[in-house]
Amino acid sequence: MLSKFLSSENGRGLLMVSPPFLYALLLMAFPLIAIFLFSFWTQDFMTLDTTFTLNNYREIAEKPIYGALLQRSLFVSASVTAVTVLLAFPVAYFLSFHVRPDRKSLWLFLITIPFWTSYLIRVFLWKVILGYNGVINTGLINVGLIDEPLTFILYNVNAVIITLAHAFAPFAILPIFVALEKIDRSLLEASQDLGESKFMTFMRITLPLAMPGVVGAVLIVFIPTIGDYVTPELMGGAGGKLIANMIQTQFLALNNAPLGAALAIVAMLCATAISLTFVLINRRWLKGRS
């Protein structure tokens, strides 16, 4: 029976895929269930009380700081996503339509390299660029455009958005590029032969067909940015802290893991709900994606 199963196509495929599947089950699914359970417990100093309670969620709902942080986090993630995807689209378009095919992988390689270099140091370097004595301020003063250093570019939400938009750039370019590459070029010719202008061809053919890539880019930027605490910690100053900083504080400094777990669950649910809504709104562009 077993040997028959293992020699079948279905059995061999399942056997082959089982190590990575079991790994993800043990180290992702079970831990996620664990923090979900944890969020209904309470911790008093070192002792864990495992009676079911909604107190953590009640505290999150009642104390305004959590709501404010969550709101700011969602706003920052949404802004980063919008900035990143809007800036990335023309680059992806250029790569797909205007770069010679044999040069494409070189361009993609150049775009991905900065992404693979030390994240911490990259974030810190943005501080050097945007800082009081930073590159931008000294540059503008030397040119004579400003007399005093600009202060609105560091230690606030703007700085966090710029830095994150830089960090996630390749994540936005690649899915859009892949979607654009799949577009049948003869459709564009047909549209122009039938009298549409270049602009209308873009609006009615290219953009709708590129939407799966845009949606992919939005999701792959929006969801992970919710969980970043490095950039807000280094760039955000006092007014730029986000929900991930609070989660980190609850776990590592305040030793209140159950409340941290509840915050993580709430943040993840919000991010998932927004992502699903976004996918639903755009579902007509995703149909027929094969």
Added chain:
Amino acid sequence: MSLRIYAIAYLIFLYAPIVLLPIFAFNDATIIAFPLSGFTTDWFTELASNKSLHAAVKNSLFIALVSAVTSTILGVCASRAGAMHRFRFKAGIMGFIMLPLVLPEIIVAVSLLVVVVQILDLGLSNWTIIAAHVLICTPFCIAILNGAFQNLDPAMEEAAMDLGESRFSAFRLVTLPLVMPGIISSMLIAFTISLDEFIIAFFLSGSSPTMPVYIWGLLRFPASLPVVMALGTILVALSIVLLTIAELLRRRGLARAGVKDEGGFL
């Protein structure tokens, strides 16, 4: 034409922070700001004599090596199953394995922290970081290996088996050499991700920090910043070398499998 200018401006935006790195690493001043004051290699000499940094680097290299090998093995299983077999719930299973790609890292970190410390009551060590790094590296490995496995003709392995090889030796003698460039490229990428990963390592490291955790500690002390710049310069140079090798191998792998290059690691 204007699109090309935009794309080049975008590349400058992408590279702006990295270009500053060597400038300040060789600058003879403890403050990281313009104007520059003079040339020095002191910061690199300081790196060479820093014992706790060496320990952190050693930790990171060990973690990155084990994570790279393990996640590539898991990636080979998944990519091979995905490319060469049909089985039940395939789309669901493959999607599930790729999920860590979009899971916020802080969620991976806190959930594993809770399981290891509070539920299993184990201590944190390099192995807890490795466990998490394998989880987040595997989807990247699969993405790279898919390219190598996808257009591989299953008939080649079948032919080897018809000629008397066992299933495993058919894989070893026929498929493995063809996907080898992809495997090495996948290991290099996983190695680079693990070496650089901070968010998870910060939660899960025990008494001995990894290199990014150590750098995070240094960032709080202004006096140590030039040393961080020097270290960063070395790291950037190293990752560019590793990535270039990975890219060349990935292309060769695609050429062996007879696939058109569609670019990109992701």
